[in-house]
Amino acid sequence: MAAVVDWFDRRTGIRGLLHQALDEPIPGGARFAYVFGSGLLFLFLSQVLTGVFLALYYVPSADHAHTTVAYIVKEVSSGSFIRRLHVYGSSAMIVVLLLHIGQTILFGSYKGYRELLWLAGCVLFALILGMAFTGYLLPPCSIRGRRTLARSSTTRRATGPRI
């Protein structure tokens, strides 16, 4: 086992990378409050993976989107499991995202020389909300269509009347 890791390490430097990622000294010690960032990363990777696999069957057109999603859930083996993983994963991302921001604000972890980190977080926040919203529309059915309509009119009210 060690010989295999050595062989791999000599060609990739994997030990150094793992050491940097896993053995990072945390001032004040490790706490459960610090897990949300890694949790988000894990959820994001899960979303990418399940999303790529779902895209094997999904057809993004008004005619076939509902049919193909129904086919994934009802016919393809493990299809409903992978789709549920993706659906609940997207909700979990929003929850963990809010916990992550809450932790950052409450612990004041944005202070010091971390302005750019905070701004990068803002961009990621917008991207995640955008992906959650657009992903929600992919399997169209009448209820979702109405909800989307309601959402866009809420957005319009919030941003003032259209000119």
Next chain:
Amino acid sequence: MTEQTRRSFLGGLLAFGTSAVGALLAIPLARFSLDPLWRTTSDVLWSDVGPAADFQSITAPMKMQVAIEQRDGWRKILSEKPVYVIKLNGGAPRVLSAVCPHLGCSIAWSDTKGQFVCPCHNGVFAADGTLLSGPPPRGMDQLEARIEGGKLQVRYQYFRQLVPTREVLA
């Protein structure tokens, strides 16, 4: 590996747990992506040709359109195919495919000649579908037919062209 500390034990536990969960989650992904491999195309379904009584007293082959349904993955394809219903003295009605076994043109029934004639290369078939002359390698293909609930039904299939024996394609 010489010294077993609590830290290295927990690290090993973490590595083991992570790989175990990863391996378990890989199973549904593999099943999901390999699904089309062990999915067979659906059986050929029976399609209605028409009420059996309509074909009781026919003297010449009768051209009918049958609606066939094929399923390919999530897609359902509906199409209409022409067939000929023939009745040989007193027997049950038989159904012939209108696809020429030569190169797949649509065979037409000629009332004046009392024969089937393929317009593309002049294949000529008798009223019961046997080959009379022309380039086709065999007679017209007979389709599986039955009478169910007073209706004539047929299983529409395609056959390999340019071979002397009748081979089912799909």
